[in-house]
Amino acid sequence: MKYFAAIVVSGLLAIQSSRALADDVPATQPIADVIKPTLVTLDLDKATAAEAFKALQKQSNINPNFAPPDLLDRSDSSISIKVQDRPWLEVLLAICEQAGVAPANYGNNWNITQQGDRRLNARRFVSGPTLIACYNISTDSEIRYGDNAKVNRTITLQGILCAEPTASISGIASVSDIVAIDNLGRRIPSVASGRIMYSSGYDRRDFSISLQPSDDDATSIKSVSGTLLASMLAESDDLKIPDLLRQEGQHFKVRGATFTVNDVRFVGNWYQVEIEVDRGTLPAETVLRLRTNQAPFDPRVEDQQQAGLIRVNQVRTRDDVQTMTLTVRPQNVGNNQPGNDDERPTVNLLWTIPIAYRHVEIPFEFADFPIPR
Amino acid sequence: MKRQPAILVLLCATLSASADPPAAVEPSAEKLIRDLTAADWAQRQQAEDALVLIGMPAVSAINAALAGSTDFEQRDRLQSALARIGREQLLTATRVTIKRRFDRPADAFEALAKAVGVAVEFDGPAAEARAREQADIDLDLNDRPWLESLTETIARSNVNARLDDGRILLLSAPPQAIRRPTHIAGAVSVSADNARRRLATDLATGNTTASLLVRLAAMCEPKVKFKHTSARLVVHKMLDQDGGSILGDAQRAVQLQRESAGRYLCTLSFNAAHNPPSAISLIEGEIVGEVVTRITEARIDDLAALPQTLETPAGPVEVVSLTRSGRSWSLVIQFNRDTNLQQTLSNDLSADSRDGLRILDQNGQAMQAHLSGQNMNQASIDATLTITTSRAESQPASLVWGLASQTRDVRIPFALRDLPLPR
Numbered sequence: 001m002k003y004f005a006a007i008v009v010s011g012l013l014a015i016q017s018s019r020a021l022a023d024d025v026p027a028t029q030p031i032a033d034v035i036k037p038t039l040v041t042l043d044l045d046k047a048t049a050a051e052a053f054k055a056l057q058k059q060s061n062i063n064p065n066f067a068p069p070d071l072l073d074r075s076d077s078s079i080s081i082k083v084q085d086r087p088w089l090e091v092l093l094a095i096c097e098q099a100g101v102a103p104a105n106y107g108n109n110w111n112i113t114q115q116g117d118r119r120l121n122a123r124r125f126v127s128g129p130t131l132i133a134c135y136n137i138s139t140d141s142e143i144r145y146g147d148n149a150k151v152n153r154t155i156t157l158q159g160i161l162c163a164e165p166t167a168s169i170s171g172i173a174s175v176s177d178i179v180a181i182d183n184l185g186r187r188i189p190s191v192a193s194g195r196i197m198y199s200s201g202y203d204r205r206d207f208s209i210s211l212q213p214s215d216d217d218a219t220s221i222k223s224v225s226g227t228l229l230a231s232m233l234a235e236s237d238d239l240k241i242p243d244l245l246r247q248e249g250q251h252f253k254v255r256g257a258t259f260t261v262n263d264v265r266f267v268g269n270w271y272q273v274e275i276e277v278d279r280g281t282l283p284a285e286t287v288l289r290l291r292t293n294q295a296p297f298d299p300r301v302e303d304q305q306q307a308g309l310i311r312v313n314q315v316r317t318r319d320d321v322q323t324m325t326l327t328v329r330p331q332n333v334g335n336n337q338p339g340n341d342d343e344r345p346t347v348n349l350l351w352t353i354p355i356a357y358r359h360v361e362i363p364f365e366f367a368d369f370p371i372p373r
Numbered sequence: 374m375k376r377q378p379a380i381l382v383l384l385c386a387t388l389s390a391s392a393d394p395p396a397a398v399e400p401s402a403e404k405l406i407r408d409l410t411a412a413d414w415a416q417r418q419q420a421e422d423a424l425v426l427i428g429m430p431a432v433s434a435i436n437a438a439l440a441g442s443t444d445f446e447q448r449d450r451l452q453s454a455l456a457r458i459g460r461e462q463l464l465t466a467t468r469v470t471i472k473r474r475f476d477r478p479a480d481a482f483e484a485l486a487k488a489v490g491v492a493v494e495f496d497g498p499a500a501e502a503r504a505r506e507q508a509d510i511d512l513d514l515n516d517r518p519w520l521e522s523l524t525e526t527i528a529r530s531n532v533n534a535r536l537d538d539g540r541i542l543l544l545s546a547p548p549q550a551i552r553r554p555t556h557i558a559g560a561v562s563v564s565a566d567n568a569r570r571r572l573a574t575d576l577a578t579g580n581t582t583a584s585l586l587v588r589l590a591a592m593c594e595p596k597v598k599f600k601h602t603s604a605r606l607v608v609h610k611m612l613d614q615d616g617g618s619i620l621g622d623a624q625r626a627v628q629l630q631r632e633s634a635g636r637y638l639c640t641l642s643f644n645a646a647h648n649p650p651s652a653i654s655l656i657e658g659e660i661v662g663e664v665v666t667r668i669t670e671a672r673i674d675d676l677a678a679l680p681q682t683l684e685t686p687a688g689p690v691e692v693v694s695l696t697r698s699g700r701s702w703s704l705v706i707q708f709n710r711d712t713n714l715q716q717t718l719s720n721d722l723s724a725d726s727r728d729g730l731r732i733l734d735q736n737g738q739a740m741q742a743h744l745s746g747q748n749m750n751q752a753s754i755d756a757t758l759t760i761t762t763s764r765a766e767s768q769p770a771s772l773v774w775g776l777a778s779q780t781r782d783v784r785i786p787f788a789l790r791d792l793p794l795p796r
Contacts, residue, residue, distance in 0.1 A: 122576035138573035141795035145553040145565045151795045325748050372572035372581050 037087035037129040038062065038164055044081050048072075049099035052079035053112075056095060060088045062165050064103070064110040071112060075099050088164055090126045105162045119160050125364045129167030132228065134159045137221075137369050155188070155211040155371060157224065161196050162205065163232075172196065173230035175364075180211050182218035189214070196230075218371060225365040235356040241349040244328065245271055254353055256281030262323070264344075270329040271344075277322045282353070402427055402434040409447045417450065424454040429462055460781050463664060464559040466518035467594055474511050478530035479504040481512055482541055485526050489519055491595050492540045499545035504532050519594055520562045528552065536635030539595045553590075556787040560594040561660060563606075563787040566638070568653075570645060570795045585645040585794065587653070591629055591637040597664055599637070600777050601717065601729070604629040604662030606639045611657075613650035619643065629660070653792040660785040667779035673772045676704075676732075686776050688712035693755075695769060702760040702769055703745070704732070707753050715754050717776075718744055730774045732760050734767040 040059045044052055050072040057063055066072060077099045083091055092110070096103055102116020122135035136158040141151055163169050178190035188211045196207045209224065239254045241247055247261040263274040328347060405427075408420035424431050432455065439451045469488045475481040479493065482504070486493045495501035510530050514522045523541070527534055533548040534541050555564040566588040574581045589606060593599070607626045613619045621643055629637035641656075671685040676695050683690040683706075691707040708714045718730065732740045745759040760769050 118577050135576050136573055137576060138571055140569050140571050142567055142569045143793060143795045144549070144567045145792065146549065369576070370574060372574045 037089070037167070039085040040088055040091045041084045041086075042081050042091060044079055046078045046080055049075040049077050049079060049095075049101070052081065052095045052099065056088075056091060062088060062110075064092075064112050067111055067113045071101060071114065072099070075101065087126055087128060089129070089131045089162070093120070093124065093126075093131075110165060117160075120162070123366050123369075125366060127228075127362050127364060129164040130169075130228065130230075130362060131162040132159055132364050133162070134224075134366055134369070137372065139372050153213060153216055154191075155213060155221070157209040157211070157369065159207050159209070160205050161207065161228070161230075167232055169230045169232055173228060175207055175209065175226045175228055178209055178211075178224065178226040180209075180224045181222045182213065183220045183222050184218055185222070186218070188212070188218075188221070219373070220371055221369040223365060223367045224369065225363065228362040228364060230360055230362070231357045232360050233354055233356075234358040235354075237353045237355060239349070239351040239353055241351070244273060244347045244349040245344040253280075254282065255355075257353075266344075270327055271347075273326045273328055275324050275326065277324065279320050279322070402431040403438075405431075406434060406438045406447075406451070409450045410444050417446070421450045421454050425457045425461070428458050432458060456781070459666070460783060463597065463666065463781060464561065464783060464785060466520070466557065466559045467596075468516050469514050469519050469522040470516050471512045471514045471522070474509065475530075476507060476509070477505050478508055478510060478532040479543065481510045481526050481530055482532070482534060482543060484512075485519075485522055486541050488522075489595060494537075494540050494542055496542050496544045500543050503545055504530075504543045518557050518559075518562075520560070520592055521557050524552070524555070535633060536592060536595065537633050539634065554789050554792055556789055558660075558785045558787050560597050561785050562592045563660065563785075563789065564590050564592070565656075565789055565792050566590045568792060568794050570649065583644070583646045583649065585643055585649060587641045587656075587792070587794075589639055589641065589656075589789075590632075591639075591660055593635050593637075595635060598634070599629070599631075600663040600665050600780050601631075602628065603780075604637055604660060606641075606658060606660055608641060608656060608658040610655060611641075611653060612655040614652040614654055616654060619650050619653070629662070649796075650794055651796065652794055654790060656789045656792070658787060660783075660787065662783060663777075663780040664783050665777040665779070666781050667777070668775045669778040670773055670775045672774070674770070676769050676772060683772065683774060685714070685774050686778050687714050690714065690774070692772060697768075700762055700765070704742075704758040704760060704769065704772075705755060706758065707755050709753055710749070715747070715756075718756060730772070732758070732769050733771040733773060734762065734764075735770040736767075737771075738767065740767065740769060 038060045040056060042052075042055055042059065044055060047055070053064075053066075053072060079095060079098045081091070081094055081098070083094070092103060096112065096116070101112050101114060102118070103120060104111050104113060104115075104117035119135035120131070120133050122133050125132045125134075134157055136156075138156050138158075140154045140156065142154070143151055159175075161169070161173060173196040175196070180188040180190060182188055191210045191212045196205055209226070211221075237254050239252060239259060241250075241252055241259070241261070244261070245264050248264050250261050252259045252261075257280040258278045260276045260278075261273065262276050263272075265272045402424060405420040405424050409417055411417050411420070424435065435451050435455055435458075439448060439455075442448050442451065467489050469485065471484055471488075473484065475484070479495075479501075482493045495504060508530065510526075512526065512529060514525060517525070523534065523536075527548050531547055533544040533546055535544065536542070553564040553566065555562055568588070569586045571584050571586060572581060573584075591604070591606070605626050605628050608620065609625075611618065611620045627639040627641060629639045632638050669686045671683050671690075673681050673683050673692055675681075676692070679692055679694055681692050683692055688709055688711075693705040693707055694703075695705075696703050730742070732742045734740055740760050740762050742758050742760045744756060746757040748755040762768075
């Protein structure tokens with residue numbers, strides 16, 4: 001069982017990437033405890049990429065996926081890093097940069113690839129277990145045709161929210177309290193802030209901040225600050241099903257709820273696993289929220305060789321019983337895999353069952369955005 | 374900004390013919406039907422065209438001839454004439470003549486709605502209060518297309534309205550932009566909504582791109598309903614202020630997205646990095662799509678008693694269960710994989726129209742629903758719909774699935790002129 005301290009923060013955090021703020025903006029200090037990030041201490045000198053990631057995994061107990069699996073073997077980079085008690089995300093990004101690889105995250109799954117998610121290479125703000133990246137700024141000059149036709153100008157910042165695998169964000173998060181200052185020191189009215197649909201299966205973690213300048217003589221935005229509002233996992237239980245693909249008919253219990261593996265079927269080059277949940281004493285809300293397909297509810301597959309991908313595909317509810325269909329796509333499984341018991345790969349299921357969430361507020365700040373002209 | 378007068382390009386002949394009494398037309402139609410078997414090809418073709426020009430008054434004679442004809446080409450031409458008459462009738466503007474003074478905006482809209490046989494509703498109490506305020510509205514509409522008359526009524530009453538699922542919905546907010554550059558093409562109008570010049574900087578690479586986006590809207594009389602996702606806007610010509618072509622790499626065919634029933638939107642986008650134009654002098658193109666001419670409805674009126682089978686033209690649907698969680702419900706339905714229901718389900722749910730899947734509450738009001746999950750089995754598909762409501766007393770009572778069982782291909786040409794662009 002895991003308990004995360006989820007505490008509302010009332011001031012700016014100092015935990016930020018070196019690229020988050022420009023040099024001329026003074027760094028800020030934390031004034032209160034925050035949701036605790038996974039802290040890492042490393043002292044590596046000219047290590048190989050594989051050694052560096054292995055050290056990071058050992059410190060954090062977090063296992064990102066590497067694609068292709070021999071990605072690190074292909075790297076001849078030399079990694080030198082010395083950090084003490086720094087957030088996992090910050091260290092991950094630093095190692096990736098030196099190793100010439102890049103991360104991409106899908107909910108709680110972090111993949112390390114050659115290309116990664118290029119949006120994460122833009123302006124980054126790491127705060128505790130979360131990362132906010134601003135990857136695009138645009139200006140729109142618009143004419144609305146009609147009797148009152150006039151030109152309106154809007155500046156839009158697009159960002160993306162990520163979090164450590166251990167710090168699950170639930171459902172809809174948002175940014176608010178936006179304060180934007182232009183290079184002439186004037187405040188730019190904020191007309192909207194985005195709602196973030198935090199979802200693991202789909203790339204919908206984007207948000208946008210719309211600013212409506214009254215003049216067009218500003219050439220850049222000196223700073224944009226705001227607050228991330230989110231609901232984060234505070235308490236959970238783990239469901240472990242070893243060798244999932246050979247467990248048809250078996251029952252597993254978590255907090256009085258019974259998980260039964262009804263059916264395992266090979267379809268194309270993936271497996272379809274049907275699990276029936278009789279929620280028992282598990283809080284109804286918890287089980288019902290499984291259906292939302294969102295990050296905290298995604299189970300993780302632990303393959304002894306390498307992690308595969310898994311997703312909740314379908315949930316049906318009748319009274320207290322839910323039937324879920326999972327798509328399990330172990331790596332290195334061909335299209336013609338017959339799927340009989342002998343040939344099924346070993347896939348261990350580790351499913352974090354959420355029990356309780358807490359509301360958190362995390363301030364962020366970015367500086368010096370050019371206004372496209 | 375200059376405004377170009379609307380150009381009605383479709384079917385004036387049909388309109389004038391439709392004013393003739395059927396008795397006077399019938400002998401002529403019968404002669405033309407006989408001419409469809411003439412030895413001369415040109416005479417046969419002219420006879421078919423002439424039948425189409427007569428329009429609806431010729432339909433009964435054509436149907437009678439079809440029942441008795443054994444000549445292959447005559448039957449073919451009769452069927453062709455019927456299809457052409459139907460298409461043109463469908464796309465012909467309903468014309469309105471209202472010369473009256475009204476005391477309240479609501480009365481003016483009701484008179485207009487009566488012309489096309491639709492209802493007027495209010496988008497909440499504030500909208501109703503605004504529409505029932507005392508006002509002096511002088512309508513002078515003389516044989517004007519219905520869509521143009523709607524715009525004119527909005528302008529004269531200063532009450533905003535939109536077409537919504539076969540009704541005129543009066544809104545509380547005042548109209549902002551009424552007289553957009555518009556081309557009324559029969560029962561469909563195409564107008565320019567807005568234009569944007571967008572400069573975007575990728576903060577990862579520092580690269581800046583420039584684009585121009587022009588949003589066009591198509592509004593249809595209630596009789597014209599495009600089948601889901603079938604409507605496209607195809608651009609043939611786009612000229613800048615100097616008459617040079619600015620199509621370049623612009624999209625030439627864009628899908629029309631349904632904003633509400635009767636109103637569709639699309640955005641034309643093109644690169645504007647070099648020498649962006651200051652205006653568009655002409656956009657010429659056409660709307661292409663399938664218009665629904667027949668809808669078959671299947672319904673279940675007691676969702677409290679499940680499971681039940683819904684018999685749709687596309688096959689049976691098992692409505693398995695309905696479970697509640699707070700103000701949302703989960704409805705599980707099951708249907709065979711070999712039907713085409715799965716392809717239309719998402720669209721049908723978002724259709725907000727009679728030709729779609731609707732969940733109604735106990736008062737017959739449509740509830741919000743979306744497809745939240747699908748499970749593919751070997752022979753069947755389980756789909757879970759999540760239904761939500763903001764009204765505490767509201768609960769799902771009926772399921773109505775309207776399926777387009779007959780459609781007609783249409784092409785509607787349009788031209789828009791003189792659109793200024795932002796710098």
